[in-house]
Amino acid sequence: MILIKNGRVIDPESKIDEVLDVLIDENKIVEIKKNIENSNVKTIIEADGKIVAPGLIDVHVHFRDPGFTYKEDIFSGSESAACGGFTTVVCMANTNPVVDNAHTLKYLIDRFNNTKINLLQTASITKGIKGKELVDMEYLKSEGAVGFTDDGIPILDSSIILKSMIKAKELNVPLSFHEEDPCFIENSGINEGIISKQLGLGGASHLAEDLMVSRDCVLAIETGAKINIQHVSSGTSVDLIRFAKSHGANITAEVSPHHFSLTEKDVLEYKTYGKMNPPLRTEKDRLKLIEGLKDGTIDIIATDHAPHSCNEKNVEFTKAPSGIIGLETSLSLGITNLVMKKYLSIMQLIEKMTLNPAKLYNLKAGRINIGSIADIVIFDPSEKWVVNKFHSKSYNSPFLGKELSGKVKYTICNGIIVYND
Template sequence: MSLLLKNGFGYLAGKFQDLNVLIENGRVESLNQATTADNIIDLQHALITPGLIDVHVHLREPGFTNKETIKTGSSAAAHGGFTTIGAMANLNPVPDNAQQFSQQIKLNQSGAVKIKQYAPVTKQRQGQACVNFGELKNAGAFAFSDDGSGIDNARVMFETMQQLAHLHMPLCDHAQDMNLTNAGVINAGPTAQKLGVPGVNNVSETAQIARNLVLAQATGVHYHVCHVSTKESIELIRIAKANGINVTCEVTPHHLLLDDTDIVEDNAQFKMNPPLRSQEDRLACVAGLMDGTIDLIATDHAPHTDREKQLGLLESPNGIVGSETAFALLYTKFVKTGIWPLENLIEWMSGAAKRIFKLTNVGQLKIGDPADVAVFDLEHAATIDAGQFLSKGHNSPFIGQQVYGMTVLTLVNGQVVYRRK
C-alpha cells in the first residue's frame, strides 16, 4: 500500500518549495514525483517536516503511571509532531542493570513513536556508584543520564566520563549541585523575595557545569548538558567549544519563552527544575541557540497529576508538560515574528538531535529514509486546551494561549500515529 501526502510545502534542497511525498512500505519513495497512490491525503498547503526528535522526556512507566504511561506519553509526543523521543530513567524500578533495562525496552515497544531509552549513570540514580556501562550499552541504551538529579561526587563523575569515553557513549548531565540550591523552588531574585519562597541561585548549575567541563576535557567524553538555563552556563559552554571540548547542550521551550517575571503568584504551573531564570538569562538562552552555542531544543516533558500541581510552589513537584505544545509555541513566538528562520526551528527540533546523538532508523525526509513525517498548520490559530491533550498531565503555564503551527498529521514508518480530527 502506498500513501501520498499531497499539496504540502517543505524545506528541501536549501529552500522552501511545494512538496508531494510518496510513501511505500514505510519509507519515502519519492519527493514531488508522484501524482497518485493507494491513499492520498491533501495537506492543503500545510508544512511538511521530518518527524521531530525530542531527546528529553519523562514517560513515568513503570512506577508513576498515575502521572503518565508509555502509551499516553508517546501519544502526546505524536500529537506534537515528534516521531522519536528519548525517555529518561527516573523510574521505579530504575533500569540500572541489563535485566531491568531489557524489560524497559520491551515496555517501550508499546509506544506510538520510536522510543530511545536512557540508562542511568549511577545505581538507583543515587550518585554514589557507577552502573555497568558496557552491559547497559549492549542492552540497548542510547545514552546515559541521572536526569532529575545532579552528580555531586566528582570521583564518580570522573570515572563515569572515563568509561563512557572508552565506550563512545554520551553522558547527558542534569547539572546541579544540590549543596548550592538552598532548597529553592524558583529562581533566586526579586520574584522569590516578593513571594516569600526560597530561591535557587544560578551558581548551583554553573559551578557543576564548570567542574564537568574540566573533567570532560581530561577524558574526551561527549558531555551533553541537559536543559541549560543561565547566562553563565552558556558562556562557559561557548568557551569550552572554542577550546575543542566535546560538549553539546539543549534548551527547553519554557526557558526560551518564560522568565521569573512571569510568576506573579503562588502558581506551581511555573515550577520546574532548573527554574525559570531572569529575563537576562532567558535572552542569553535565545542568543546561545542562535549563535550555535546551544545545539538543540528538547522539551523536558514532565507530567504530574492535577492534584500534585495544586499544592503550590513549596510543595508541588518540579516540571511541566511540553510535547504537545513545543513546536506551535516556538513557531508563534519566534518564527512568525521574524526572529528565527523556519528552517532553523526545524533543524533544532529534528536534524540536530539525529546528528549529535548519531540516531539510526530515524527519518529525515529523504528518499529511502523511514517515513517519519510531521505536518503542521501554520495558517490557522488554535488555543492551547488541556482538554485536548493526549498526555495524562495538564501541568502547563501555556494553557489558553493562542498559537499557530499545531500538528495536523504525524507518521512513524509511514503509519499514521496522530491525525487531527
C-alpha cells in the first residue's frame, strides 16, 4: 500500500481541487478522503504543499527505437518520461524500419512490457511513410496500434487523406497529421521572417502549415473522422481549427511547450537547439497559440520529444536535424509560462496534459478516482530548479541551464513509484 498524505488533489474530470489523502492498494486507488488511517500502510508520502494529479500523458514522442537507439531507446525514453511526471506516452511510427507492419509493431509492444511506464504505439498511415499507399489499418489496429500517423512527413495526396479518414472513422481510431507543405519551405526548422533573413536563410512559411490544416479541417468536417493536428505553430491555424470545430469537426489540436514558450528570435541564442519542425514563429503566433489554449481550441500539450545526438546538432544550421527533447521540462514550462503568467489555471493545465490526451486515444487514464489505475504525479508547483541534466540519452534542449518553476517529486505508475526526486 501507498498512502499520499495531505496533498492538493486535482482531478480535471471530477473538478476536485482539495487537500485530501489518497490510498493505493496494489495498482489501484482505493480511497480518497481526509485523514485516512495509516496503521497498515507500508509507504507514506507526505505531500503537504504539493499537487497530486493524474499521471501525465504525452501523445507525441519519438523514442527512436528501432533504428536510431544511439539517440534514445524505449528504456531511456521511459526514464525521461517518468522524471517528467509522465505515466503514459504514445510513440510515433517514423522509426527504421517504419511501423507499417505487424512484425515491427509486435517487436515494440513486446519490449514495452519491460518499461517503467505505459508505452503505446502508433502505426504509419501510409506504407514506408511515403504518402502513396495506405497501410492495412484494420489489421494493424487488431495487432495493437492505437492510432495512425506519418508524423515527420506530411501527406500531400488529398485522396489518401480522405481514404484514411473514412477508414479511421470506421475503426474509431485517431489520425495525427504533420502539417507542412514543402512547397512553402526553403529551409526547414526556421520561420520565414525577419530572423531567417537576418541569418541569410530562406525559411518555412506559415502557409506551409495553414494550407494543410485548412485541407484537413475541411475533410474532417466531411468525414466525421477523429483527427489530431500535431504541434500547431501558426496563429492562423488556430483560427482555422476553431472554425472547423464550430462546424462539428471531431478535431483535437496539440501544441508543444517550445511553441508557447519561445519565438523565432530565440533561434539567435539557441541556434540549432532552436531548430524544429514546424519552426518557432512570431510573438503574435505564440500569443495566438496561448489564446487557443485558453479558449479550448487547442486541447492538448504534447512535447514532440525528439532526441538527437550532440554531434548531429553541433553543425551549421541547415545541416542539423530538427527537434528537441521535452519530456523532463514540459510540466515546468506549462507552470512557468502559462500558469504563473495567469493564462491558464493549474486545473486547465493538468486537463490538457492528462484527461484530454486520454480522451483522444480512448484511454482509461488521466483521472483520479476510486477504482482507477494508480497513475499519479506529485509535484511542487512553486519549487524553482535549474535544468542541468537529463535522463534522456540526449540533451538537445534550449532550456538547458534555465530556471523553471514546478518540480516533479514523485511519479507513480500502476501503483509503483517509478520516479522519486
